[in-house]
Amino acid sequence: MVLALPTQAQHLFSDLDYGVYPVGFTHYVAIDSTRQYQRIHDFTDSKIYRPIPISVWYPAKEQTADQRLTVDDYLRIVAEEAEWENLPDDLMLGWFGYGTDSVYQTRRKLKTKAVRSLPYIDDSHPLIVYSPGYERSSVENFALSEYLASHGYVVISSPSRGTGQQFLDAGTFRDIETQTRDFEFLAKEVRSRYAAGQLRSVTALGYSFGGLAGVYAATRNDYVNAVISLDGAIKYQYEKLKQSPYFDAVDFKVAMVHISQKDIPTELLDAEDLPPSINTEFEFFDEIGKVHAYKIRMDSLSHSYFTSLGVLFQPRDPRQDPAWRTIRTGYQTLCRLSLKSLNAVLTQPSALYEQIESGHLANPEDFTLLEYKQAAIDNTPTMNFREWVELMRAYNYQDLAGLNSEYSHFRDMPTSLYSPKEWELNTLALKLAFDPETYEAGIRVAEFATLAYPESANLYDTLGEIYLLDNRKEKAILNFKKSLDIYPENGNAIKRLKELKVD
Structure with a gap:
């Protein structure tokens, strides 16, 4: 059976409760002159200063519906960031490992909420620095970014790539350091583009491997106010972050919300030779203290469906994934939960717990609050x-x-x-x-x-x-x-x- 999709004039997530702001989008390339880089697919020995493709979603002053980006526009950015700028559109999905049948091809033409280069609204807005998954694009979570921008957030992201060339080093600490430096570059970059006072807080939002960079950035930058982890690898690969002589969980002093994937079923654990503890153990969460911290599980989403591109194009695994309509609804719940988490941790961190317990969040059956650590009143030093x-x-x-x-x-x-x-x-x-x-x-x-x-x-x-x-x-x-x-x-x-x- 082929699911009925929204018409081309509609947005795939049109029933999300978008905010009052039109969504502007810009994509450009900045240069980091402190690092050298080689475009390996150009097959040349020449080196250049490291290019950093940057995507920004922001609250805008006005919007024209027929100028909205399509999903294809974002896929072309995926190709550009992978250094395949001239990749034909009809090869795009298969090239990046996505599904290629007619249902997936139809989704490429859907309208999104963003319009390129709209004027930025003259007001103060919180900043989100988004760190994508392993070797993933800056636009992998475009729908979430658009949703947050419609509610008044500025979201900035760059692709996950190696220091000296496109590919990472198999997920080493050097890769975490590279992505964290990109995080810091973005935070500085966005401040240079907006007037002083227009960005009033900074949240690290990271998916998968990018979740490690978000936590690391928070421990070494006082300007980071909170961390939202979308099934971040801080749960699964914490030992890699601990390899750094400069990292200590004691230095983590901001509110955190970790939203994890659904429990992996026994059948899949056995087939992939994964330990059952992967569903329950979370060493970093257990170590941090004296901060507000939430551990939440999405009960309908496996790891791949924490991103917009994953929801649209990642084929389902029948061993654990529900129907696509359920996945779509779960992703929309994830968007709402991310927004509520952001609003809470930047103002009153305990408010999220109250909203969850009271059932005031939409689709409460889609997620489970596993643990809430309330920051204890603490008189120990807050400065060195x-x-x-x-x-x-x-x-x-x-x-x-x-x-x-x-x-x-x-x-x-x-x-x-x-x-x-x-x-x-x-x-x-x-x-x-x-x-x-x-x-x-x-x-x-x-x-x-x-x-x-x-x-x-x-x-x-x-x-x-x-x-x-x-x-x-x-x-x-x-x-x-x-x-x-x-x-x-x-x-x-x-x-x-x-x-x-x-x-």
């Missing part, structure tokens, strides 16, 4: 020592005790500011004091250190040395004596007092 120093420097190291007055002893009372360690304060004090231009700041830090750690003989010894640098002998003597009161065998204090002729 470098950031603490920058803050104190802004006040010229004045009134350190007042600025840090919410605690009196670092060791005993956690603070939401930062609890400098004894050695950190000692090193900072000496570093400042040895420079004549910051000598007085060094004294202030050393004095503050003795208040924070009043039982430290070493800190009083340091303060004595700093006073001695400026020939302030009386204060130096006083602090060397305090050091000896705490630790009578302090050789340096004994030596200094003898030099100063103090009994």
Whole structure:
């Protein structure tokens, strides 16, 4: 039986609750001059600066229905990004491993919601950086991107490709690093194209292998506010991310929603030699803490159908996939769930839980909330020592005790500011004091250190040395004596007092 499809004038997902904004789209190529690249299908040894094809969906001012892009327009971008710019249209689907019968061919002609190069609406909008799956196109999830743009989001994406040529290195950490650098390039690029203040937040949205880049980007860029993972490989290939000496799950401090595929049936697990634990284990989710985190399962979608192109052209696997109409409905639920997740994690992360529990989301039978971690009230440091120093420097190291007055002893009372360690304060004090231009700041830090750690003989010894640098002998003597009161065998204090002729 052939399913009836929407007419060409309609959009495949026309019954989605699109937002009030017309959807603009632009596609262009930017150049990353920090990396070299070789077009391997050109069969030449010449290298160029790395091209980054970029697709952007955005809220627009106006739209003309008959100018909307077709699915074919997006497929041509797929071919361009794969460096097959002149690939004939009739070869397109088979070339990229999709279904080729008449049903799939008909879907190529469907209208979408986007129109090229519409004027951008002059307003402030949240930004989504979308990281596609392994060696996939920037437009693989065009329908989701259009849907989010209609609700006021700017979505930017680039294809998943290798650092020096089109293909990745079989999913190594180097590939994760490459895609994360592309994420950072896109975030910078989109800021350069829109006026300051027009982009008020940044969310990492990633599918499959791109989910690893989204998580990694969030741990090393403070501007990332949230992560949405569409069956991201952070669940399945976390060990690859852990290979980085620079990655630590402790650094993940933003709200996260992970939406996974339906459970893989036993028949398929056995046939593909997959462990049953692939359905349940999620090490990264278990490790993160002190953040709002959701684990949701789509009950009608297998992995391939988390993207627009997958829904349209990926042949069903009868061992696990339901009828295409059910897949289409499930994908629309995924779009709505992604929007609700974005709206929640950027404002009030607990609101998503309340909406799910109350049944206010459309088609609640399509998904299951597996786990919700609510961020605990946490008084542990939210900044590191470098950031603490920058803050104190802004006040010229004045009134350190007042600025840090919410605690009196670092060791005993956690603070939401930062609890400098004894050695950190000692090193900072000496570093400042040895420079004549910051000598007085060094004294202030050393004095503050003795208040924070009043039982430290070493800190009083340091303060004595700093006073001695400026020939302030009386204060130096006083602090060397305090050091000896705490630790009578302090050789340096004994030596200094003898030099100063103090009994």
